[in-house]
Amino acid sequence: MCGVIGMVARGAVNQDLYEGLTVLQHRGQDAAGIITYDQGQLSLRKSNGLVRDVFRTRHMMRLTGNIGIGHVRYPTAGCESSAEAQPFYVNSPYGISLAHNGNLTNTEELKEALFRTDRRHINTNSDSEVLLNILAHELSVSPHDGLERGELFSAVEQVHRRCNGAYSAVAMINGYGILAFRDPYGIRPLCFGERDTEQGPEYLIASESVALDMLGFRLVREVEPGEAIFIDMEGRVHARQCAEEPVHAPCLFEYVYLSRPDSIVDGVAVHKARLRMGERLAAKIRREWPDHDIDVIIPIPDTSRTVAMQLAYQLGVESREGFIKNRYVGRTFIMPGQAARKKSVRQKLNPIPLEFEGKNVLLVDDSVVRGTTSQQLVQLARESGARRVYLASAAPPVRYPNVYGIDMPAPEELIAHNRNEAEITAAIGVDRMIYQELSDLEAAVADGNPRIRQFDSSCFNGEYVTGGVSQEYLRGLSQARADAAREKARSDQDLEIVDVHNQA
Numbered sequence: 001m002c003g004v005i006g007m008v009a010r011g012a013v014n015q016d017l018y019e020g021l022t023v024l025q026h027r028g029q030d031a032a033g034i035i036t037y038d039q040g041q042l043s044l045r046k047s048n049g050l051v052r053d054v055f056r057t058r059h060m061m062r063l064t065g066n067i068g069i070g071h072v073r074y075p076t077a078g079c080e081s082s083a084e085a086q087p088f089y090v091n092s093p094y095g096i097s098l099a100h101n102g103n104l105t106n107t108e109e110l111k112e113a114l115f116r117t118d119r120r121h122i123n124t125n126s127d128s129e130v131l132l133n134i135l136a137h138e139l140s141v142s143p144h145d146g147l148e149r150g151e152l153f154s155a156v157e158q159v160h161r162r163c164n165g166a167y168s169a170v171a172m173i174n175g176y177g178i179l180a181f182r183d184p185y186g187i188r189p190l191c192f193g194e195r196d197t198e199q200g201p202e203y204l205i206a207s208e209s210v211a212l213d214m215l216g217f218r219l220v221r222e223v224e225p226g227e228a229i230f231i232d233m234e235g236r237v238h239a240r241q242c243a244e245e246p247v248h249a250p251c252l253f254e255y256v257y258l259s260r261p262d263s264i265v266d267g268v269a270v271h272k273a274r275l276r277m278g279e280r281l282a283a284k285i286r287r288e289w290p291d292h293d294i295d296v297i298i299p300i301p302d303t304s305r306t307v308a309m310q311l312a313y314q315l316g317v318e319s320r321e322g323f324i325k326n327r328y329v330g331r332t333f334i335m336p337g338q339a340a341r342k343k344s345v346r347q348k349l350n351p352i353p354l355e356f357e358g359k360n361v362l363l364v365d366d367s368v369v370r371g372t373t374s375q376q377l378v379q380l381a382r383e384s385g386a387r388r389v390y391l392a393s394a395a396p397p398v399r400y401p402n403v404y405g406i407d408m409p410a411p412e413e414l415i416a417h418n419r420n421e422a423e424i425t426a427a428i429g430v431d432r433m434i435y436q437e438l439s440d441l442e443a444a445v446a447d448g449n450p451r452i453r454q455f456d457s458s459c460f461n462g463e464y465v466t467g468g469v470s471q472e473y474l475r476g477l478s479q480a481r482a483d484a485a486r487e488k489a490r491s492d493q494d495l496e497i498v499d500v501h502n503q504a
Contacts, residue, residue: 001027001074001406001407002028002072002074002101002207002405003024003026003027003071003208004024004099004100004168004190004205004206004207005017005020005021005069005099005170005206005207005211006069006070006171006172007069007178007202007204007205008067008177008178008202008231008232009066009067009203010066010200010202010235011066012064013036014036014060014068017034017036017069017070018051018070019214020204020206021034021070021071021072022051023208023210023260024206024211025050025051025072027207027258028072028073028074029074030074030075031046031048031054031071031073031084031085032046032047032049032051032055032070032071032072032085033047033054033071033087034046034071034087035068035069035070035087035097035172036065036068037065037067037068037172037174037175038064038065038066039065041064041065042095043063045059045063046085046086048085051072067172067178067233069087069170069171069172070099071087071099071100074407075407081124083123084124084125084126084128086128088126088128088129088132089132090132090133090136092136093139093140093142094147094174094176096136096139096173096174097132097171097172098135098171099128099170100132100167101166101168101190101207102166102187102188102404102405103127103166103403104127104163104164104165105165105403105404105464106163106468107127110134110162111130113162114133114137118133118137120133120137131163134158134159134162135159138154138156138158139173152179152228153228153230153242156179156181156228157242159181159242160183160226160242160244163183164466164467165183165466166183166187166188166404166405167181167182167183167188168180168181168182168189168207168223175233176233177232177233178205179228179229180228180229181223181227183225183466184243184244184246185225185246185248185249185465186224186226186247186248186266187250187251187405188207188404188405189208189250189254189259189265189266190205190207191205191208191209191219191221192204192205192221192222192229193206193209193217193218193219193220194217194218195215195216195217201235202235203235203237204217205231208259208263209263209264209265210260222266222267225246225247225248226246227240227242227243227246228240228242247454247465248266248452248453249454249456250265250266250455250456251404251405251406251456252441252442252445252456252457253367253395253402253459254270255270255273255274256303256366256395256441257303257367257395258406267448267451268445268448268452269448271306273445273447274306274307274444275306275307275309275310276310276443276445276447277310277394277440277441277444278307278308278309278311279311279444280436280440281311281392281434281436281440282314283440284434284440285311285315285392285434288434289432292315293360293388294315294317294390295317295318295359295360295361296317296355296361296362297311297312297315297317297318297319297361297364298321298323298355298363298381299321299323299363299364299365300323300364300365300366301321301323301325301349302325304364304366304394307366308364311364311392317362320355321355322352322355322361322384323349323350323351323352323377323380324349325348325349326347326348326349345372345376345377349380351381351383352384353384357384357386358385358386359387360387360388360390361381362391362392362434363377363378363381363389363390363430364391365393365394366395367394367395368391368398368415368424369398369408371415371424371427371428374428375427375428375429378430379429388431389430390432390433390434391430391434392434393433393435394436395435395441395460396438397421397460398414398416398459399411399414399416399417399460400414400417400462401474401477401478401481402458403464403474403477404464404466406459408459408481409481410477410479410481411474412478412482415427415428421435438457438460
């Protein structure tokens with residue numbers, strides 16, 4: 001999960017790109033970067049950290065030009081060093097920079113082909129650098145001296161043929177413009193907006209529509225699955241479908257957790273989708289637990305608040321805020337390392353005992369992944385005097401790894417992996433567990449856009465829409481994502497830094 005943004009304007013883009021990244025910060029808190037182009041000169045600033053920490057006034061002053069792209073990253077397996085902050089850049093041909101949201105599932109094969117056939121060297125472990133070099137190679141085979149639109153779209157066609165997995169990307173081609181493209185399944189979101197000025201129209205491409213809203217752009221439409229949009233230096237927009245058989249299958253987890261509630265993703269208002277999730281959870285409770293004894297419904301901030309509000313309304317039960325959130329602690333789902341996650345839960349959420357004391361409490365969360373947060377919050381509720389503690393999830397059990405850009409842990413670290421609901425209930429330590437049905441979750445989202453006929457629901461059902469996800473690949477991914485492997489990688493990286501300092 002990352003956030004990307006690209007802009008072609010009539011004046012300086014640095015401030016708008018910065019502000020756009022701040023509202024996409026929820027998509028990645030590990031690193032941020034912006035690159036701009038100004039009359040033959042590139043300016044790049046990227047580093048680990050939040051947007052507000054990466055960019056200072058001196059950096060912003062150097063990011064000159066009326067065209068640029070930006071990125072916020074959260075670390076996926078093998079992608080945690082500052083060297084892998086985006087955008088990436090290659091000199092040949094033309095000079096191309098790229099920011100990417102998603103994950104390629106055939107990265108190793110592509111690396112081999114880039115080295116053996118395309119004669120290109122990859123410097124990092126990031127699949128985004130691989131994607132950039134695939135695009136650059138396909139553009140380099142052009143027989144013309146300059147870049148023509150047809151060749152640009154043909155290059156994206158070849159990217160689709162060679163790359164498997166999920167990718168929503170923005171690329172800046174020096175002196176030509178900005179290219180945006182989306183994988184043939186449209187797994188990760190990407191939208192396109194326009195803003196009128198006295199000098200002429202300006203264009204913005206972003207992962208979520210909230211970035212457009214905040215900067216005063218109107219949402220034109222989503223970038224279609226398999227489509228490429230090119231905005232040239234004069235502000236002319238060109239678009240073409242570059243996939244042979246595109247299929248619209250957006251990631252279902254975007255609506256549950258990843259996207260902001262004030263965004264519209266693939267024509268679906270995320271806020272309304274979450275209201276419908278609450279309605280369908282309430283229907284399940286009425287159907288399967290008609291004599292429930294719930295006294296109060298308490299959301300686990302922040303993503304589940306909309307679901308909990310509608311669930312309480314439908315059941316006729318009081319909804320109250322029972323946890324106060326420290327907003328200066330990051331998302332535990334994103335944090336690397338189980339020890340850091342466990343420590344941060346109590347730092348992040350503090351209970352209000354009077355909302356729990358003597359009551360049967362239904363806690364509502366957007367999803368339960370590792371179960372670490374759930375276990376501790378259930379314990380906090382009991383310590384605060386709750387008589388019984390129940391837990392409802394707006395999503396079904398997360399049983400399988402995600403391979404399309406969400407850094408789900410190794411399967412054995414998922415609390416629902418190889419457990420039935422009774423076993424999950426016991427593991428979390430809750431009196432009753434209520435999961436959303438997958439069919440209800442899909443319907444809650446699809447009701448917002450009937451044109452969506454299928455989703456990537458792979459973390460719930462293990463069915464990977466792109467195909468080509470072998471057990472061998474999943475085993476390798478599991479090894480890379482295990483907390484023990486991540487801790488070793490971080491220790492090795494720290495050791496390398498110490499060694500360099502000692503040599504100095």
